[in-house]
Amino acid sequence: MDTAICLDDLSVNFDDRFHLHHINWTIEPNQHWVITGTNGSGKSALAAVLAGVGDIEQGTLSGLPSRVGLVSFEAQAELIAKELKKDDADIMDVISLGTPVQEMIFDACADPELATDLVEKFGLSHLLDRAFRKLSTGETRKVMLIRALSSKPDLLILDEPFDGLDVDTLAMLQQHLASIIETTPMVMVLNRFDEMPDFITHVAYLEKAADDCGQLAFKVDRQDKSAFAELYQLLHLKTTDLQVPAPDSASKLPSLDPDQPLVKLTDATIKYDETVIVDKLNWTIEPGKHWQLSGPNGSGKTGVLSLITGDHPQCYSNDIFVFGFQRGNGESIWQIKQFIGYVSTSLQWEYRVSVSCKNVIISGFYDSIGMYSKSTDNQKKIADEWLALLGMKDRADQPFNKLSYGDQRLLMIARAMVKHPPLLILDEPCLGLDDMNRQLVLALIEKICAGHETTVLYVNHHAEDQISGIENYLALEKNH
Amino acid sequence: MANYFNTLPLREQLAQLAKCRFMDSSEFADGVEALKGKKMVVIGCGAQGLNQGLNLRDSGLDVSYALRPEAIEQKRQSWKNATENGFVVGTYEDLIPTADVVLNLTPDKQHTPVVKAVMPLMKEGACLSYSHGFNIVEEGMQIRDDLTVIMVAPKCPGSEVRAEYVRGFGVPTLIAVHEDNDPKGEGLALAKAYAVGTGGHKAGVLMSSFIAEVKSDLMGEQTILCGMLQTGSILCFDKMVEEGVDAGYASKLIQYGWETITEALKYGGVTNMLDRLSNPAKIKAFDLAEELKVIMRPLYNKHQDDIIDGTFSRVMMEDWANDDKNLLQWRADTAETNFEKTPAGDVEISEQEFFDNGILMVAMVKAGVELAFETMTAAGIIAESAYYESLHETPLIANTIARKKLYEMNATISDTAEYGCYLYNHACLPLLADFMKDIKTDVIGKGLSSDDNGVDNARLIEVNTALRSHPVEAIGSVLRGHMADMKKIV
Numbered sequence: 001m002d003t004a005i006c007l008d009d010l011s012v013n014f015d016d017r018f019h020l021h022h023i024n025w026t027i028e029p030n031q032h033w034v035i036t037g038t039n040g041s042g043k044s045a046l047a048a049v050l051a052g053v054g055d056i057e058q059g060t061l062s063g064l065p066s067r068v069g070l071v072s073f074e075a076q077a078e079l080i081a082k083e084l085k086k087d088d089a090d091i092m093d094v095i096s097l098g099t100p101v102q103e104m105i106f107d108a109c110a111d112p113e114l115a116t117d118l119v120e121k122f123g124l125s126h127l128l129d130r131a132f133r134k135l136s137t138g139e140t141r142k143v144m145l146i147r148a149l150s151s152k153p154d155l156l157i158l159d160e161p162f163d164g165l166d167v168d169t170l171a172m173l174q175q176h177l178a179s180i181i182e183t184t185p186m187v188m189v190l191n192r193f194d195e196m197p198d199f200i201t202h203v204a205y206l207e208k209a210a211d212d213c214g215q216l217a218f219k220v221d222r223q224d225k226s227a228f229a230e231l232y233q234l235l236h237l238k239t240t241d242l243q244v245p246a247p248d249s250a251s252k253l254p255s256l257d258p259d260q261p262l263v264k265l266t267d268a269t270i271k272y273d274e275t276v277i278v279d280k281l282n283w284t285i286e287p288g289k290h291w292q293l294s295g296p297n298g299s300g301k302t303g304v305l306s307l308i309t310g311d312h313p314q315c316y317s318n319d320i321f322v323f324g325f326q327r328g329n330g331e332s333i334w335q336i337k338q339f340i341g342y343v344s345t346s347l348q349w350e351y352r353v354s355v356s357c358k359n360v361i362i363s364g365f366y367d368s369i370g371m372y373s374k375s376t377d378n379q380k381k382i383a384d385e386w387l388a389l390l391g392m393k394d395r396a397d398q399p400f401n402k403l404s405y406g407d408q409r410l411l412m413i414a415r416a417m418v419k420h421p422p423l424l425i426l427d428e429p430c431l432g433l434d435d436m437n438r439q440l441v442l443a444l445i446e447k448i449c450a451g452h453e454t455t456v457l458y459v460n461h462h463a464e465d466q467i468s469g470i471e472n473y474l475a476l477e478k479n480h
Numbered sequence: 481m482a483n484y485f486n487t488l489p490l491r492e493q494l495a496q497l498a499k500c501r502f503m504d505s506s507e508f509a510d511g512v513e514a515l516k517g518k519k520m521v522v523i524g525c526g527a528q529g530l531n532q533g534l535n536l537r538d539s540g541l542d543v544s545y546a547l548r549p550e551a552i553e554q555k556r557q558s559w560k561n562a563t564e565n566g567f568v569v570g571t572y573e574d575l576i577p578t579a580d581v582v583l584n585l586t587p588d589k590q591h592t593p594v595v596k597a598v599m600p601l602m603k604e605g606a607c608l609s610y611s612h613g614f615n616i617v618e619e620g621m622q623i624r625d626d627l628t629v630i631m632v633a634p635k636c637p638g639s640e641v642r643a644e645y646v647r648g649f650g651v652p653t654l655i656a657v658h659e660d661n662d663p664k665g666e667g668l669a670l671a672k673a674y675a676v677g678t679g680g681h682k683a684g685v686l687m688s689s690f691i692a693e694v695k696s697d698l699m700g701e702q703t704i705l706c707g708m709l710q711t712g713s714i715l716c717f718d719k720m721v722e723e724g725v726d727a728g729y730a731s732k733l734i735q736y737g738w739e740t741i742t743e744a745l746k747y748g749g750v751t752n753m754l755d756r757l758s759n760p761a762k763i764k765a766f767d768l769a770e771e772l773k774v775i776m777r778p779l780y781n782k783h784q785d786d787i788i789d790g791t792f793s794r795v796m797m798e799d800w801a802n803d804d805k806n807l808l809q810w811r812a813d814t815a816e817t818n819f820e821k822t823p824a825g826d827v828e829i830s831e832q833e834f835f836d837n838g839i840l841m842v843a844m845v846k847a848g849v850e851l852a853f854e855t856m857t858a859a860g861i862i863a864e865s866a867y868y869e870s871l872h873e874t875p876l877i878a879n880t881i882a883r884k885k886l887y888e889m890n891a892t893i894s895d896t897a898e899y900g901c902y903l904y905n906h907a908c909l910p911l912l913a914d915f916m917k918d919i920k921t922d923v924i925g926k927g928l929s930s931d932d933n934g935v936d937n938a939r940l941i942e943v944n945t946a947l948r949s950h951p952v953e954a955i956g957s958v959l960r961g962h963m964a965d966m967k968k969i970v
Contacts, residue, residue: 272564273560273564310538311646313534313564313565313566313567314564314565314566315566316537316566316567317566318566330516330517330540330541330542331540332512332538332539332540333538333539334648335540350647363648366648367648368647368648368649369646369647369648370647370648370649372648372649372682
């Protein structure tokens with residue numbers, strides 16, 4: 001392949017069953033791609049587009065080489081269906097055995113020598129005379145692979161090529177693929193990152209835009225180690241059935257009266273000099289009712305939050321009821337903070353101290369920034385579970401401040417959630433994050449909202465970052 | 481008023497100087513109970529006053545602020561600080577008579593007039609608290625017999641006191657009871673509860689005496705903490721520029737260098753700070769520090785002598801009486817130094833490079849910390865106090881330089897510290913003039929060349945042994961061990 005394959009704003013319709021929208025993608029010669037993504041995002045569809053499948057509705061697809069080798073379940077099913085049809089179509093009263101494997105492989109084969117070699121290596125020698133349609137699924141898959149490889153394609157498309165192969169065959173295939181990378185560009189669909197061969201240079205991540213519709217969300221160069229790691233986590237979060245780790249049974253929060261609001265602000269006012277930032281706000285947050293708080297910069301969003309958390313000094317000159325405490329009656333802020341999980345950019349900035357990732361999570365049990373107490377074994381275990389959930393197990397002992405911004409944010413959410421607080425405050429949790437990290441954070445928050453113990457207070461002005469499950473909205477306006 | 485310390489017999493002076501004990505966390509099991517429901521009135525709403533008040537209130541205590549009528553009428557900064565933070569503010573007459581505890585958190589200089597104004601208004605049997613013992617010890621203020629007098633002194637600037645509390649921690653704190661004024665024997669309980677209210681108990685509390693606090697605090701702040709860093713900044717900067725190092729680079733190396741190298745000091749003492757250097761650089765730094773110690777020892781002795789016999793406070797108070805003429809002149813001069821006027825360059829300096837190219841700075845910190853510690857302990861101050869007032873606080877001051885150079889440091893420190901720093905700087909600059917003549921960029925600015933790679937084994941062993949066996953290292957490892965929990969934050 002000498003020229004690049006270009007998909008320019010390409011939208012493809014697959015029999016109205018599925019659509020790919022606005023794909024922009026360039027595959028340069030010498031690049032080897034993996035396509036990955038969530039279930040139903042169109043990974044196989046995109047791979048098939050390169051083999052000429054689907055109706056182009058918009059945009060252009062250029063540079064496709066003439067010889068494209070495709071191995072996929074769909075192609076496999078199609079081939080088998082074709083074979084069965086041959087049988088049906090036989091009008092003579094003889095039993096058709098169908099096309100023998102020998103013929104499937106060697107008819108129209110560009111490199112019989114290679115095919116022979118592969119038949120040997122895949123252990124199909126004894127099956128050459130058998131009818132193709134009599135083979136097991138694994139065996140037909142092997143035939144497909146041999147056909148594709150020995151056709152000397154200019155582009156090889158392998159959709160989940162490693163599924164169902166035994167260990168030895170898998171190693172053999174990987175080795176063979178590695179031996180042809182100089183001459184044959186490859187595009188693979190893989191669901192599992194750990195199966196990715198070393199020679200893969202790029203990863204494309206698809207995401208489900210709506211039902212029956214997928215789009216290409218990110219393209220990552222494998223050289224970019226941090227982006228690659230984030231993609232790994234994202235895939236992990238999106239494709240695993242996540243269980244939020246249990247709270248620490250030894251450090252149970254005092255129970256709250258379920259009939260009382262979590263928070264009640266009455267005529268809450270914040271002012272500096274004569275400038276009124278928040279003017280007589282009345283707001284009640286009942287348990288289980290998730291809220292989204294929005295407003296332009298300077299409308300006092302963070303101020304209102306800090307009245308609730310006790311971080312705002314004027315909380316003592318306001319009528320504030322939180323978690324059973326009427327503020328200003330001799331309660332300490334730690335009695336308030338124990339009920340709150342809090343995530344914000346400024347809190348993340350406070351973590352300039354060198355703390356290990358694991359201790360950042362554990363510090364959530366103590367409402368402290370950094371660890372000043374000895375943690376229990378159970379707390380460590382819970383932190384490990386959170387790290388595993390975030391796909392960050394291997395980073396437990398790494399210093400927090402050496403992580404990417406997005407990873408730090410994920411850890412902050414875990415820190416906030418570790419004690420299963422009655423109220424989780426997310427103050428612009430996606431601020432400053434790139435698309436991939438934004439996806440990661442939102443995926444995690446949705447998992448949390450789906451639980452029932454925690455009431456979420458979500459602050460954001462990005463309309464697109466909506467979280468399913470939030471039904472109450474408070475919009476603040478600029479007063480000054 | 482006579483200098484209180486000088487009125488005591490030698491035996492009592494020595495006993496008071498030697499008072500210092502690291503308290504066990506179990507001694508704070510009662511939390512803020514002793515102060516619960518009591519009315520705490522803070523006088524002064526500067527950095528310490530405001531931030532301690534915020535912490536105490538967040539710990540569930542009743543805090544309000546008494547300000548002078550002018551401050552209230554003219555809505556001065558102190559009034560704004562207090563009201564914007566939602567505190568009750570009133571005049572002395574309004575609030576002091578209701579107070580169970582009066583927290584005097586005004587600058588040292590104002591203590592005499594403030595205490596004289598407040599004392600007659602205080603109710604019978606109330607408590608008067610200080611954050612610094614200067615007024616009692618150096619000025620000899622006599623407090624009414626029925627009043628309890630305590631000291632709670634967070635060993636950090638006010639902003640840190642608040643920041644650490646908000647992070648769920650606190651700063652190391654020194655507490656003391658003025659034994660002449662503890663009529664009901666409740667001084668210690670009140671001081672402990674107060675330390676808990678500011679979060680200090682989480683970082684470690686030292687039980688000391690007014691005298692040990694004053695004499696060690698003054699010594700530390702004027703020599704190693706402020707004086708040495710100020711003098712070193714100016715000397716190192718001018719030397720680098722003279723030797724052709726880019727001024728922006730030099731400015732950055734110093735502004736952030738103190739913070740970086742003393743971070744290593746905070747973790748593992750002088751030993752760890754020098755261990756961050758290559759072997760040849762370590763030997764170089766050691767030798768330079770030895771040389772500096774010989775040159776500067778008489779100066780450290782003089783500072784300590786003047787502090788112990790009261791000369792320092794007398795001279796300073798004379799300058800106070802003279803409208804701070806000397807101090808203000810010096811403050812203006814500092815603003816005009818080339819280091820202060822040259823902004824840090826837009827260059828990347830890696831953490832290790834601060835060590836490699838700042839060998840002389842490492843040597844200065846080592847010499848200053850050890851001299852201050854040695855001089856204090858020789859004067860009868862016990863090792864615990866001496867450690868806190870020298871090594872422990874150095875990184876805190878270095879942080880302020882990183883923030884906004886010497887200006888920020890001098891703005892943050894107390895007026896006694898600034899005056900002491902002024903004296904030290906004046907004496908130390910000429911003292912080190914000859915020494916600096918032989919200094920080249922290999923020890924400040926550029927680092928050792930790769931030709932200087934060899935070390936003599938015997939010499940290296942000697943240096944390592946000397947480093948590790950210094951008494952400040954022995955007490956340091958014990959005290960840092962006490963603060964095992966703190967290790968993780970730092």
